[in-house]
Amino acid sequence: MRAAEASSWRSDPQLVWVGVFGAVFAVGLPVANVLGFVSDYYLNLFGKYLALAILALGMDLIWGYTGILSLGQAIFFGIGAYSIGMHMMLESSGKGVYGEPVPDFMIWNQVYQLPVFWKPYTSAIFALASSILLPALLATVIGFLTFRRRLRGTYFAILTQAIAFAVWLMLNRNEMKLGGTNGLTDFKSVLGFSLSSAETLRALYVVTATLLVVALLLARAIVRSKTGLVLEAIRDNERRLEFLGYDTAGFKIFVFAVSAALAGLSGLLYAPQVGIITPSQVGVLPSLEIVIWVAFGGRGTLWGALVGAISVNWLRSVLTGTYPRLWPIILGGLFMTVILLFPAGLIGLAAQVKKRLTGRRGAVARAAVAASGVNHHTA
DSSP, X not given: OHHHHHHXXXXXXXXXXXXXXXXXXXXXXXXXXXXXXXXXHHHHHHHHHHHHHHHHHHHIIIIIITXXXXXXXXXXXXXXXXXXXXXXXXXXXXXXXXXXXXXXXXXXXXXXXXXXXXXXXXXXXXHHHHHXXXXXXXXXXXXXXXXXXXXXXXXXXXXXXXXXXXXXXXXTSGGGSXXXXXXXXXXXXXXXXXTTOHHXXXXXXHHHHHHHHHXXXXXXXXXXXXXXXXXXHHHHHXXXXXXXXXXXXXXXXXXXXXXXXXXXXXXXXXXXHHOEEOGGGTSHHHHHHHHHHHHHHOTTSSHHHHHHHHHHXXXXXXHHHHOTTTHXXXXXXXXXXXXXXXXXHHHHHHHHXXXXXXXXXXXXXXXXXXXXXXXXXXX
């Protein structure tokens, strides 16, 4: 048994990298934080990056491996974030400025009774489940209505973009009783633990890093399975696959639902660590940014999604503090650079560099062997 496990690790070096990634981010950084080498601020910042990396993983599954460009992934992220946000608001209801059993923003809008659709979110279990299952259910419905009717390519991308825009418009309205343009904020606790405590934020980080590793292993299992082969075949030539008798719509609905569930999980982990969720994080522009993360890191690689999400969001944190107005231009320039100069992303660029270095070393080795042969023959 142990020999078989060791053999599987040797035959698949990526498992080693997953282990190293988990050891560094899920164990190393929290330990460094406890020892005082990493501040609470930077640990919380990395927690946000890792939560967004889960969102990028889902995007890579549907776009990188299946070839379906969804411009509405931020919708599912928003559902996850708003679901847990509603529960956190209700946890602190009655503890706010006005001391009423409804969130303070409702008092400002003269709403003194909890809306019906808010009431289930008093349950932590319901809030956690809806953060993941509701996005998956919505994606299944959208997928059934579109993929079964053979809507694909640009048309699907435009449709998801239109849905994202419609959701953004709805969330901005105070009549939705979700905070309007201000969204949900001023969270005081999550699942009974104070968000002002460093221990709570550290625990949130560890949970986020652990779930990212689990999501990476899940995505890896999908792409390496027979289902993954079918998904790649859909990306490369869907019509030929249909001719062979495959139900491509079913596979696309499945991967769309999985990517939506991962997006909801990302929102669930993101909101408590950042402390706010607004409509600006749910609309068209955030959905486009997710595409840029994956393209920058290298789509169709899984690791590229992680690298892209973490690196681009790190750049955002650095540059928006110095050049806040230039960030959209920088982001657009970054995307154009990737598309024009290295379309395979950072992972693809690293692979090309490694291939060239290996080729040069091989050429040097062959030249050395040839030279030694000539010298031996001369002698």
